[in-house]
Amino acid sequence: MSDSTDEVRSYTVRLELVDEPGELLRALEPIANNGGNLLSIFHERGNVTPRGHIPVEVDLEATPERFDDIVDALRDAGINVIQAGAEQYSEALTIILTGHLVNTDLSDTLSRIHESTDATVTDLSLSAPEGTDDASSARIRLATEEGAVTETMSAIRTVAGDKDLRVIEPLAAGGEA
Amino acid sequence: MRLAVIGAGAVGSSVVELASDHGHSVTAFADSSSAVIDSAGIDAAEALDRKRIDGVVGSGTPEDALSAEYDVLVEATPTTLGDAEPGFSHVQAALERDRHAVLANKGPVAERYADVRALERESEGSVLFEATVGGAMPILSTIDDFDPSHITAVRGVLNGTANFILSRMATEGLDYEHVLAEAQDLGVAEADPTFDVDGTDAALKGVIIANVLSDDGTEYTLEDAEVEGIQEISGSALELARADGRTVRLIAEVVEGSVRVGPRLVPDNAPLAVSGTRNIAQLETEHAGQLNISGRGAGGPETASAVLADIGRL
Numbered sequence: 214m215s216d217s218t219d220e221v222r223s224y225t226v227r228l229e230l231v232d233e234p235g236e237l238l239r240a241l242e243p244i245a246n247n248g249g250n251l252l253s254i255f256h257e258r259g260n261v262t263p264r265g266h267i268p269v270e271v272d273l274e275a276t277p278e279r280f281d282d283i284v285d286a287l288r289d290a291g292i293n294v295i296q297a298g299a300e301q302y303s304e305a306l307t308i309i310l311t312g313h314l315v316n317t318d319l320s321d322t323l324s325r326i327h328e329s330t331d332a333t334v335t336d337l338s339l340s341a342p343e344g345t346d347d348a349s350s351a352r353i354r355l356a357t358e359e360g361a362v363t364e365t366m367s368a369i370r371t372v373a374g375d376k377d378l379r380v381i382e383p384l385a386a387g388g389e390a
Numbered sequence: 391m392r393l394a395v396i397g398a399g400a401v402g403s404s405v406v407e408l409a410s411d412h413g414h415s416v417t418a419f420a421d422s423s424s425a426v427i428d429s430a431g432i433d434a435a436e437a438l439d440r441k442r443i444d445g446v447v448g449s450g451t452p453e454d455a456l457s458a459e460y461d462v463l464v465e466a467t468p469t470t471l472g473d474a475e476p477g478f479s480h481v482q483a484a485l486e487r488d489r490h491a492v493l494a495n496k497g498p499v500a501e502r503y504a505d506v507r508a509l510e511r512e513s514e515g516s517v518l519f520e521a522t523v524g525g526a527m528p529i530l531s532t533i534d535d536f537d538p539s540h541i542t543a544v545r546g547v548l549n550g551t552a553n554f555i556l557s558r559m560a561t562e563g564l565d566y567e568h569v570l571a572e573a574q575d576l577g578v579a580e581a582d583p584t585f586d587v588d589g590t591d592a593a594l595k596g597v598i599i600a601n602v603l604s605d606d607g608t609e610y611t612l613e614d615a616e617v618e619g620i621q622e623i624s625g626s627a628l629e630l631a632r633a634d635g636r637t638v639r640l641i642a643e644v645v646e647g648s649v650r651v652g653p654r655l656v657p658d659n660a661p662l663a664v665s666g667t668r669n670i671a672q673l674e675t676e677h678a679g680q681l682n683i684s685g686r687g688a689g690g691p692e693t694a695s696a697v698l699a700d701i702g703r704l
């Protein structure tokens with residue numbers, strides 16, 4: 214960390230936007246309003262997250278202090294900030310969920326995991342050999358902040374517990390698996 | 391050394407059979423209803439024959455065995471939860487007479503570790519229990535060699551039956567019930583496999599490890615362990631794991647005073663992904679990195695070897 218807090222630096226922010234008109238504009242406002250200088254916007258149309266959101270990458274310039282305000286303002290505006298500056302989502306985590314996944318609303322399960330952990334689902338495979346009414350399994354890969362794996366796992370256990378789903382955890386959260 | 395072997399099942403019988411090979415004599419041998427005692431050393435073959443044919447080891451009573459002349463009591467009665475009886479009282483009887491106790495029975499050191507240690511402190515005798523964790527594998531003695539304070543975590547596959555079931559399910563694409571029945575036919579799983587598949591057996595071993603690692607006197611029992619079994623693992627979950635280069639193993643994990651047992655995703659080629667009835671323990675050491683010990687985690691002669699190794703260390 215640098216201690217010169219007034220120096221302007223460039224940052225990358227990854228956002229996930231709901232696919233609705235006006236969303237992008239709404240996301241850019243907090244940046245301008247808090248003294249950020251927009252450099253580029255990379256709108257990954259066609260690349261949709263498992264939950265139907267659109268990933269957007271924004272490059273901007275700001276002082277570290279203002280940058281923090283920008284991220285806070287974005288989050289206050291209800292915008293999903295996936296990655297901001299140095300705060301990388303660098304730990305991948307794979308779990309398997311089993312149980313009545315479909316009947317207990319899989320997409321709701323995923324968004325609850327996302328909301329309570331700040332981790333993003335980067336990959337999902339579902340196997341429902343007996344049809345959707347029966348027990349099925351899903352392999353889910355998540356990206357989570359460095360050092361937040363233990364926290365993420367305990368949040369996942371809570372969500373799974375509420376829905377009577379079983380979690381097959383990776384070995385040693387944060388470890389070799 | 392003169393041994394009193396209490397319990398005449400797979401483990402006790404093997405100890406009796408192998409004792410003379412290791413330079414020991416058996417002066418007392420008991421099952422649940424009978425005993426054979428001879429201060430000059432019993433005739434092992436005769437006692438084992440008698441057990442096989444008549445279901446008793448001799449004409450004495452089990453109490454006679456406890457009061458016989460011996461240097462080491464070998465505790466090989468069934469593992470029980472809670473008060474850990476009758477095993478605990480057998481260990482107590484030996485220590486109160488200033489004799490050593492070597493355990494295959496997990497109960498006393500998993501459920502009443504502090505009581506066992508307290509009795510040991512008052513006694514000239516010592517307590518060793520290598521056989522309780524991982525059969526023939528030298529897990530506890532390795533921890534002891536390194537000193538528990540230099541071990542930061544232990545993870546392992548500590549139940550061969552559960553591992554056999556999971557690895558068969560994964561490679562053959564068969565479901566749980568099918569593989570369990572097959573394991574019972576092969577004698578890999580017992581008629582009542584509950585403690586193997588619900589994680590209890592692995593958890594008891596994890597608890598014993600936690601007790602050994604505990605550096606502040608905290609005592610662990612089965613109640614402190616978070617345990618989940620493999621009964622609900624589906625073929626589809628294993629299939630999804632496999633498509634991703636992973637598999638599922640029942641892993642016991644002892645880290646910083648927590649004991650957890652449950653099915654975990656491990657990379658296909660990870661050391662912990664042993665197959666069949668094989669066991670493995672992975673020690674995380676402070677200065678020497680990761681240490682893997684694998685081998686046969688159960689079986690009469692295997693477990694008896696660990697008992698005899700303990701006797702050699704006394």
Ligand SMILES: NC(=O)c1ccc[n+]([C@@H]2O[C@H](COP(=O)([O-])OP(=O)(O)OC[C@H]3O[C@@H](n4cnc5c(N)ncnc54)[C@H](OP(=O)(O)O)[C@@H]3O)[C@@H](O)[C@H]2O)c1
Nearest residue numbers: 397398399400401421422466467468469476494495688689
């Ligand atoms: N088998 C393994 O691979 C293995 C591995 C590690 C640890 N262990 C542990 O080692 C112990 C022995 O295992 P095992 O497989 O040999 O068990 P087992 O085949 O069930 O044998 C238990 C023996 O204990 C005897 N017994 C029961 N109550 C007794 C009493 N009050 N006094 C004297 N004897 C009594 C039984 O007598 P009867 O013959 O009259 O019924 C039987 O001979 C268990 O605690 C087990 O958890 C086993």
